[in-house]
Amino acid sequence: PAENFAIKTGTHPALTTAKNIKNMRKQIQSLGFSYDWDREVVTSDPKYYKWTQWIFVQLFKHGLAYEAFAPINWCPSCKTGLANEEVVNGKCERCGTVVTKKQIKQWLVKITDEKYIERLLHGLDKLDWPENIKHLQRNWIGRSEGASVKFKLEKADEYIEIFTTRPDTLFGATYIVVSPEHPLVHKITTPEQRRAVGKYQIEATRKSDLDRTDLAKEKTGIFTGAYAINPANEKKIPIWIADYVLSTYGTGAIMAVPAHDERDYAFAKKFKLPITQVVAPLFENTTDLKVRMDLPIETRRLIYGIVRNPKDNTYLCLDWPDQSWGSFVVGGIEDTEGPVDAAEREILEETGFKNLKFVSEVEWQVHTKFFAPHKNENRYGIAVGVVFDLLDQRQDPVSEEEKKKHTVRWISKSKVRDFVTHRNAKFIWDNYLHPSAFSGDGVMVNSGKADGMDSVKFKEVIVDKLDALTCKDKKTCLIVHGIGGHDQENWFPWLKKELVKNCWEALVPSMPETDHPSLGLWNDFLKKKSIQINEQSVLVGHSLGAPAVLNYLQLTGTKVDTVILVAPTNPLQHWESLKKDFAQADWDAVKKMSDEKNFNWKKIQRLAKRFIIIHSDNDPFVPVESISFYKERLPSAEVYLFSGKKHFSKSNGDMTSFPEILKFFPMQSAGASRTVNYKLRDWLFSRQRYWGEPIPIIHCEKCGNVPVPEEDLPLELPKVKKYEPTGTGESPLASIDKWVNTKCPQCGNKAKRETNTMPQWAGSNWYFLRYCDPKNEKLLADPEKLKQWLPVDLYVGGAEHAVLHLLYARFMYKFLYDIGTVPKECGDEPFTKLKNQGLILGQDNQKMSKSRGNVVNPDDVIKEYGADAMRMYEMFMGPFEDAKPWNTNGIVGMSRFLERIWQWGNTIVSLLAKGDQRVLVQNEGRKRILHQTIQKVTEDIENFRFNTAISQLMIYFKEVTVQGKVLAAEFLMTKEEFEIFLKLLSPFAPHLVAELWEKLGHQDMVDFEPWPVAEASHLQVSEISVAVQINGRVRDQLTVPAEASEEAVLKLALASDKVQKWLGGKKPKMAKYIKGRIITIAV
């Protein structure tokens, strides 16, 4: 805003900012807030932003700040990029212009980094923050668990990976949709479709987010011409492009399940794509039987209830009872049809129900009275039935009592679909309504072997068992380990899992089953498990498993597809070291198996179509030389030599970070795995504006992006005359050659400075750290000082910061904690307790805004009523955290109250000045109310209940001043009493109290006085007033001794005339005294 204003008026933003700060400081001071101005910081001051830049450099060095060429929200009016958070309803938060998109190279901060995102989420649990704010943040982070599934393309050796939270509906995925920006689009589009697809892509980028996300709009999309294979049922499904799929969420691609997702449903309807239902709603128990009322009359009577009887697993079909139609009419048509007929029965049986029992209409009569349309046409009746007697085939009627339990509930039209009671009744589904998709849980149908399984359960198993459910002609992979078993613990299970996902039958004989890897005894293992190794199979041998695999091939003469030797050991070559390292091995067997004489290499070579040797030049156990041994003997083998420590960092077996190995397995289907996705996007950390902190990065052709050396910070903004946005998307800084051109700090060659600046948030998300040590020139802040102050005990701010500032600040703090800037003692959460002050609305109960003309200027209020009245009235208006409308009339009450205190105080002061030392005779009642007030005000302040604290001060003042006769000559308050009252008042009305305090002759300020303490001895009461309740109604008041026993009090109560009157001579059934509260009597 400062920059916008500066551009408009032609003054430098530094000047306007300074002016605004001055003005704001004056306003704050005029309200009497006791801030420590010595610690004031200004985020646009180079002394401050030196450290913002320093933080950025650290983020960069830790790989958390990155440059990306990505579409950004672009405000055509402000000519600047906007963070997602700055876009409200598709419009620019600042100027209200509709936001479009632009491709610009951006700096982003990786707040979605694995290392932080879960901590940002779970860190909330232990914080003392308002629940709604925590909820908002969790929502914003938007964690959702699901599965990522790879769909193989029909014609290319490529996969499209999708994310879904409903893997259980995989069988119902009838097409795939990718976002227009998806990287595979150009690859998969067929020549015939290329033109149309290109056109659609261009249209999509032109569309603003507002257009794209307008839910009312019809779905748009285009077919790519390509197909993918649904790994569940191996069906060929088309791949479409549509902008209802967001490129920024998940993988930018979805499997569309139109039967169970509203968006997919709408899309499928429009483009006439197939809809397959795979989850059937089911009501396990009878109490939930619901009736769908939005079906056409002729359909409605068809079937309206299917209930599973858990006892014998039969299904009960409930036909619509004729009699019921008499009781209500929908759409003016009365039903005249009879019970289930043969045709209907057929439809039902088509749906896959095996054990159907039809319940006659007679048994249903009892329910009919519960069905009725609502007076509101959009609502439908739901019968909560008594089907348990139907399950039991009970004939006797339902008792009155039972009937009473059943009520008619009304639900909105849109919810009706959740209560669809037919199951897989395709006829109804296709021909009538199906107004939208059913997205609930139920029972699997049309899902191969999973049919009949609970969908929630299926969701759990499908990801792991994708193969077992679907894969035909499974390929077998036999993985043979070497000596030592590292591989078994580490990468074999990983490899096995990966293969299983891809429809492989992966076998890893464990040590006890084979005795020893090298013995080839896994022959027995194969026999035992009756596993067939055939031409489709792949054999993998690791280390000493490699010669074992070859031995097996030769002995059995089995032909296989591929043999993969991973870091194969040549035992003959390093016999001695092997013997030393693995003393327990059966060396005779190994020797026999791997004896050179046993191998007929030519024969072996014929048995596998393909030999692959994988090795690392960094394997501590298997020297690279052994590769040449195998390569010499198996000339057709392909050798892949990986280098680098990463593959073998833990042991000779840890290959989990070796995903390349998967390339050598032909995938017949695609895989699935559990994944987590987040709605949260990375933090856009650059703006194309002048007024911000320069991003301390230098672009060097040779070295790439190099941070400005820390000793050169701060990197100050150059003083310029023009700072209007260029409009091209570039920062105004880009046109200042003198500033842009520089030398690379690493190689000294010519280089260019980054010209984007940091956003406002950058500096204001860590200021509380700087408050601890605002003038430190060597460090961001002295760790000792941080230890002393942090974390922030209480953070008061507006709820509008719930997700922006508070999330970013938490991220920055966690980062600084991780790199040690924030000492460990401070913890990794910056704000222990958070309170949101409520917004003060305009008199019209609307947010204050210039355009509405309902703005109340505090300066004016202070001028008229004074700062104390203003402060106190704001506090008195209502609960601290609630929004409430301002009412200028109300402030006069507060003004009067303060006025009276002032008059009263002056009276006391003048009496004291006259030497009048009259002191009121000590009265227990006065003492009590004083101490009650001390107690209540103290407690209320601690709990942010300022409104009731002030109310108590008013009660006290009224009580102890003689009926408001302020100027009465009687001196009714001792100096001591008055001073205690002033102390209690001082946080609320500091100016008034300071003045009176001085008049009372004090040298020091009241602020340094200790806070009054309520003394228990003065709070005790000897007698209390207790109400007497007879049958729950208050009938009398009794004054009883505070410590009286129940017995004594009840005796007193029963002696009262009024009580006797209400008892009317009857004996009480029950009489109790809840001590100090109430006497209750029941007759």
Added chain:
RNA sequence: GCCGCCGUGGCGGAACUGGUAUACGCGACGGACUUAAAAUCCGUUGGCCGCAAGGCCGUGUCGGUUCGAUUCCGACCGGCGGCACCA
């Protein structure tokens, strides 16, 4: 649409873990002071019936739990806020 929060006099709002609903303030009405008005001070103020004593009804609606519900439970109605094609 989804999620979250909230419904108490003419108004802002009190009522602690279920225990005398409407504290405190504003407004309104009546009175005192004043030639008059303002300011100040005193009193009344949930609704209905009643001369009165007193009674009945009352915390969005309906129902439940309880000796007793603004408070707890269920359903509904209304309002506010957040997110919004998040798969």
